[in-house]
Amino acid sequence: MMAVAHILGFPRIGAKRELKFALEKYWRGDISQEALLDVARTVEETAWQAQQGLDLLTVGDFTFYDHILDTSSLLGVIPSRFNHPQGEEVSLDTYFRVARGRAPTGEDAPASEMTKWFDTNYHYIVPEISKNQAFTLSSQKLFDTVKRATAYVARNAKDNNEPQAVKAVLVGPLTWLKLSAIKGETFSKLTLVPALIEAYRTILVKLAESGADWIQIDEPILALDLSEEWRAAFTTVYEALAAVSDRLILTTYFDEIGDNLNTVKTLPVAGLHIDAVRGDLDSVASAWPNDKILSVGLVDGRNIWANDLAKSLTILEPLAKQWGDQLWVGSSSSLLHVPVDLNAEEKLDAEIRSWLAFGIQKIAEIEVLTQGLNQGREAVSDALAKASAIQVSRETSTRIHNSAVAKRIADIRPEDAKRNDPFTVRAALQAAKFQLPLFPTTTIGSFPQTGDIRQTRLQYRLGGISEAEYKTAIQAQIQYAIEEQEKLGLDVLVHGEAERNDMVEYFGENLDGFAFTQFGWVQSYGSRCVKPPIIYGDVARPKAITVEWIQYAQSLTNLPVKGMLTGPVTILSWSFPRDDESDETTAYQIALALRDEVQDLEAAGVHIIQIDEPAIRELLPLRKARQAAYLEWAERAFRLSSSGVAPTTQIHTHMCYSNFNEIIHSIANLDADVITIETSRSHMKLLDVFREFQYPNDIGPGVYDIHSPRIPTTQEIETLIERATEYLPKERIWINPDCGLKTRGWDEVREALNHLVAATKSLRQKYQAQ
Numbered sequence: 001m002m003a004v005a006h007i008l009g010f011p012r013i014g015a016k017r018e019l020k021f022a023l024e025k026y027w028r029g030d031i032s033q034e035a036l037l038d039v040a041r042t043v044e045e046t047a048w049q050a051q052q053g054l055d056l057l058t059v060g061d062f063t064f065y066d067h068i069l070d071t072s073s074l075l076g077v078i079p080s081r082f083n084h085p086q087g088e089e090v091s092l093d094t095y096f097r098v099a100r101g102r103a104p105t106g107e108d109a110p111a112s113e114m115t116k117w118f119d120t121n122y123h124y125i126v127p128e129i130s131k132n133q134a135f136t137l138s139s140q141k142l143f144d145t146v147k148r149a150t151a152y153v154a155r156n157a158k159d160n161n162e163p164q165a166v167k168a169v170l171v172g173p174l175t176w177l178k179l180s181a182i183k184g185e186t187f188s189k190l191t192l193v194p195a196l197i198e199a200y201r202t203i204l205v206k207l208a209e210s211g212a213d214w215i216q217i218d219e220p221i222l223a224l225d226l227s228e229e230w231r232a233a234f235t236t237v238y239e240a241l242a243a244v245s246d247r248l249i250l251t252t253y254f255d256e257i258g259d260n261l262n263t264v265k266t267l268p269v270a271g272l273h274i275d276a277v278r279g280d281l282d283s284v285a286s287a288w289p290n291d292k293i294l295s296v297g298l299v300d301g302r303n304i305w306a307n308d309l310a311k312s313l314t315i316l317e318p319l320a321k322q323w324g325d326q327l328w329v330g331s332s333s334s335l336l337h338v339p340v341d342l343n344a345e346e347k348l349d350a351e352i353r354s355w356l357a358f359g360i361q362k363i364a365e366i367e368v369l370t371q372g373l374n375q376g377r378e379a380v381s382d383a384l385a386k387a388s389a390i391q392v393s394r395e396t397s398t399r400i401h402n403s404a405v406a407k408r409i410a411d412i413r414p415e416d417a418k419r420n421d422p423f424t425v426r427a428a429l430q431a432a433k434f435q436l437p438l439f440p441t442t443t444i445g446s447f448p449q450t451g452d453i454r455q456t457r458l459q460y461r462l463g464g465i466s467e468a469e470y471k472t473a474i475q476a477q478i479q480y481a482i483e484e485q486e487k488l489g490l491d492v493l494v495h496g497e498a499e500r501n502d503m504v505e506y507f508g509e510n511l512d513g514f515a516f517t518q519f520g521w522v523q524s525y526g527s528r529c530v531k532p533p534i535i536y537g538d539v540a541r542p543k544a545i546t547v548e549w550i551q552y553a554q555s556l557t558n559l560p561v562k563g564m565l566t567g568p569v570t571i572l573s574w575s576f577p578r579d580d581e582s583d584e585t586t587a588y589q590i591a592l593a594l595r596d597e598v599q600d601l602e603a604a605g606v607h608i609i610q611i612d613e614p615a616i617r618e619l620l621p622l623r624k625a626r627q628a629a630y631l632e633w634a635e636r637a638f639r640l641s642s643s644g645v646a647p648t649t650q651i652h653t654h655m656c657y658s659n660f661n662e663i664i665h666s667i668a669n670l671d672a673d674v675i676t677i678e679t680s681r682s683h684m685k686l687l688d689v690f691r692e693f694q695y696p697n698d699i700g701p702g703v704y705d706i707h708s709p710r711i712p713t714t715q716e717i718e719t720l721i722e723r724a725t726e727y728l729p730k731e732r733i734w735i736n737p738d739c740g741l742k743t744r745g746w747d748e749v750r751e752a753l754n755h756l757v758a759a760t761k762s763l764r765q766k767y768q769a770q
Ligand code: GLN
Pocket: 444, 445, 446, 497, 503, 564, 612, 614, 654, 655, 656, 739, 740, 741, 742
């Protein structure tokens, strides 16, 4: 009996973000394509070296931008505006143009849309398909990789030893299809199944010819609620594919297979991988045949806590008895969602560090688990003892539990999560107090993060300037932002967020229970990475965080300044959460800390306060049956943070870059007095929802797409506002950009906001004259 060790994929950006830097240089025209390819191969090969101790070498997951876009290129699905000659190899620059709208060569064209990969913070490029879509293999990349990998394992095989088996990763046809967007005339996606089957049969044959021993075919949509038609398509597709390959490992992750299991268990594939961290191991184990491969993903690909190895072995040992050498042990998902190597973290507190495992460490955990199964626990007794000691250390550490926090959570009363007065009463009081004009104008919080600002923060962090010097420098930035806004003629001002590196990190750094890494980067999209904080303990606020800055801003102007906070659900969802506490409880802990901040702002004379929740949709469970429970606690967390104020204090929230239509009721339940929400990129598609649903409170649909360098004209903005008035009562409408302005330059921001104010003024005249 020999269990097999593998992973589903490795981070693609490089431990020090080597690929990111090379990509950005290439896009700027600073390095050649050859130089970019060199870096890419090194990053890829480093990932292969990391897998040395595993039985399988997983390859083909490396990507220059996104693995879904790789699949679209493989299938030859390139939108026609990129003028790609059908059937020809998709060049790297065409590929980059689809992702980003531009590349060092070729004509610019609007990039394809990008959206979140299931419930992760990774974004993929949405494939665009049309009726009678043809598929022509148009990328050699995957086959070339497999060939290189085959040579690599042969080269590295020790004398007389078998080379490591090569497993190629391939996005499954049904997941690719499900995630695609229909362009032009609508049709049923499943009509493309026969053509896709043909394409995939060719791919599978070519993969085998290239030397792939196994094919990991990823179908994470099996973790979603699927209709009968889609389930039936799984049967059709996999019967056809199994006819050309007996090496298919059907792979699912991020949630349980649940009611798709009846279909899955009959599919004629060689093996099945499941996410045993989030999934239903017991039901799969009782349904899946013992003579087929069962791959159990027990090492968490989504979080950074060290595995409780002894506990995992207890789960795996009975499976090993049943499946023998057909048992594979792996990561729950690709490791692309965790940082590369904990060993790089030299500044992290030693105790906290001992609790963690990043990509490299997770591979070592998988090796230990397999060795424990294959050679018995004695063979890995040291590693098991160490892992158990880590669990004990976490359970008993004095840094995790805070009895005052626990007591506050226990003492939450229902009325704490509810404003005392209904919106109509509050709105009247606030109107009297703020005397804002029709269509009040505001921004989302941040102003351009200039080199100057970044330099100031860096200097301060490195100890190059004193606290007093830092304060003076930031105050000067605040003053600049306030003066500019007054000149522009905006109605509700912001301080500009110059003191913030990142909207989550900034709050985490000022709260108990958070830890930060130096190199804990995780790919968000393309070359963009985020460095999520780690929530390891109970969250509390030792002292006020933002009050001093906002108060200073308010002291400079007679116009209202809006205080700016990041909401509890967003802080939670953009961090690595605890695994020893529920997300719900952690969200309430953060909410209570923010509630104190909100009340301190109010006491300091800041009477408009925005609590951003752009990530509220991100933690939405994949399965519908669990969504209502999540939304209920997410709403409660927001309201806990925002409800401790007088009716005259105006609470704003902000959301962006997600499809909010399906959770619009929950957004209304937040009961914020004003919501500013992204719409301009989707041409106000969001507004459609207001035909059926009357949004009760004030709303500012974004009229300036801040993610584009394009400056909207006054006329364009007027048109967008007019559109909004068709859907929303005009006295409820606010005028604002889509999102914060920190990534833009002052010149363009000034011009765009000038247009925004001009458009607003002209419409005020028009409507007030009526
Ligand atoms: N207040 C934040 C800003 O303006 C909001 C950012 C966001 O929504 N992602 O930068």
